[in-house]
Amino acid sequence: MHKESAPARIRQYVDSLVNPRRLKTREVKVGGMGIGGSHPIRVQSMTTTDTLDTAGSVAQCIRMIEAGCQLLRLTAPSLKEAENLRVIREELRRRSYTTPLVADIHFTPNAAELAARIVEKVRINPGNYADKKKFATLSYTDTEYQAELERIYKRFAPLVRICKEYGTAMRIGTNHGSLSDRIMSRYGDTPEGMVQSALEFLDICEDLNYHDIVISMKASNPQVMVQAYRLLAQRMQERDYVYPLHVGVTEAGDGEDGRIKSALGMGTLLADGIGDTVRVSLTEEPEAEMPVGRYLVRHFERYMDQADPHLEEVPSPINPYAYTRRPSKAVYNIGGDHVPRVIADLSQAPLREQDLLAVGHYYSLQLDKWNMTDMGADYLYLGSHPSPFMLPNGLRAIYDAAVWHNLPDTTGAYPYYVSLAEWQAANLLPHQPAFVRLTLTDTGHSLLSAAAQAPVILVLEADDSPIRIHAWRNLFFHLMQAGITCPVIVHTHLHPLRDNDPHTPEARLQTELGCLLGPLLTDGLGDGFWLSADPALYSRECVNRSLFTALQMARARITKTEYISCPSCGRTLFDLQETTARIRARTEHLKGVKIGIMGCIVNGPGEMADADYGYVGSGPGQITLYRGQEVVQQKVPAEQAVDALIALIAGDGRWVESARETS
Secondary structure, eight states, X not given: OOOOOOOSOOOOSSSOSSSOOOOOOOOEEETTEEESTTSOOEEEEEOOSOTTOHHHHHHHHHHHHHHTOSEEEEEOOSHHHXXXXXXXXXXXXXXXXXXXXXXXXXXXXXXXHHHTTTSSEEEEOTTTSSSOOOOOOOOOOHHHHHHHHHHHHHHHHHHHHHHHHHTOEEEEEEEGGGOOHHHHHHHOSSHHHHHHHHHHHHHHHHHTTOOOEEEEEEOSSHHHHHHHHHHHHHHHHHTTOOOOBEEOOTTOOSHHHHHHHHHHHHHHHHHHTOOSEEOXXXXXXXXXXXXXXXXXXXXXXXXXXXXXXXXXXXXXOSOTTSOOOOOOOOBTTBSTTSOOEEEEEOTTSOOOHHHHHHTTEEEEXXXXXXXXXXXXXXXXXXXTOOOSSOOOTTOEEEEEHHHHHTOSOOTTEEXXXXXXXXXXXXXXXXXXXXXXXXXXXXXXXXXXXHHHTTTEEEEEOOTTSTTHHHHHHHHHHHHHHTTOOOOEEEEEEOOOOOTTOOSOHHHHHXXXXXXHHHHHHTTTOOSEEEEEOOTTTSXXXXXXXHHHHHHHHTTSOOOSOEEEEOOOOTTOOSOHHHHHHHHHHHHTTOTTOEXXXXXXXXXXXXXXXXXXXXXXXEETTEEEEEETTEEEEEEEEHHHHHHHHHHHHHHTTOOOOOOOOOO
């Protein structure tokens, strides 16, 4: 059989993609707390209060600490806020709270230099600390570029010296959306540009013999974010000096979208062994971020540095720094160029019509027929229960093989075989599509080559592996190495809630699903996904909706509107949670439209670089509207801004009325 050639040797960013080991980083002290090295992964967050509101900030900090926050970040946009950090810190210490504080700095080196004398850590953004962001296209000769680096050295060195003198740690926090025009001119809006932006500032720190540094590579697009962190990890290992990494997806949004998007990106990196501290950025109260962050950390700490003896490790055939979907042939409408499919598990009992409503199908009284929403499941796994009625046109069923063979009419139905041997024994016609289970021990099976020549959809199952994410990944590597291009469905079971799990069942499902699918979707692995869960704990509606949301957040299948909204902070100029809810209520039917909702200009046009439209606070009671990164309307009164946003979308011909008929 023809084997795919592996790509040219790519230096990996971690030792193993199959047997997980945490990336070894140097230890950095933030006050009395250690980050990196052998320390546990720390969970942190950021206040949403005005830093000049001492009482409000202290009260929110205490709520965050009691929810599990181990590092508190507050914005310091000017000298006034930086100075008030002293008052907030003293009041927290007076109340016996010793959690380290971090000053968040954009644009204001003087505020950073003051804050570094007060708090345990400062965060600077290399995209706007000494550079400007005007979305200008610039051109530099090598000499001119070097002169700019020397200018930045002079601007940044005073802060480094202060941090070194006071024992203050620093985070060099690169954001995808706020790369400077200078970086953009040379590297583009890319993971490479993000890494170079941080390394330029890191070079200055190292030249001054300062090493108490944590680095982050944040983006609202999980795929970009993962690629940037991986590339940074690889570059730091080349330099033989690996700093701790602060991991997070910025502007993740709220609710289901925010939790799944965060878990997709952060879970992928934690599965790789990357991450020493995490922050989940939700457009909610900051204490709501703690259960998600703590769950992510516990989920991966349970098996990190363990090995599965059943795994025969295969070298990775993928490029981890660029997205490429695994090549597969199309079988019926799975694989090939088709979007990943969703299989709904309705096997627990005989099918009822209301079950179809739960998985995205609805009945039109006017047309007297069933229809599918954009988030309607593509296949139903019915197990041993034949459907008592004809399924809607286009909806297919998967049955256990014994049941399928006894169906009077197999039109629109496919068999599921629990082993390759069972599939071969069935002696199906060469053109009959079938689903066949593939387990960890099947990679060397003699029948795998025969399946590769037939219309077979492989169903990967590895729930018995202690590290099932990596087992799936390794199974894909085996198939790619052998040149087997059968489409692949990933099937997993969501286990019952554990004791002391702070999540609701729905929130737990969203977080764990992101962790499970992120490492696959990020690298283009998987032609469909099948999640089995106890319907008494997890509603079918939630399971189905969450699967589609995970595909959307990974940019694998677009089925709804996407909101890129910041988590709010002391710079925010309007109520982000209330505003996001109002915009969502008016626009959530606009499939494929991405809307950025930003509280201030710091998190404005840059951070919503991935959005089609932007709604940005530009002053008290004033909103600026964007089309992409272009300003369209300024100083729009806040009470008129949502209507103006809808008018902008309509003017571009992208508005449709919400006209779905319900049963």
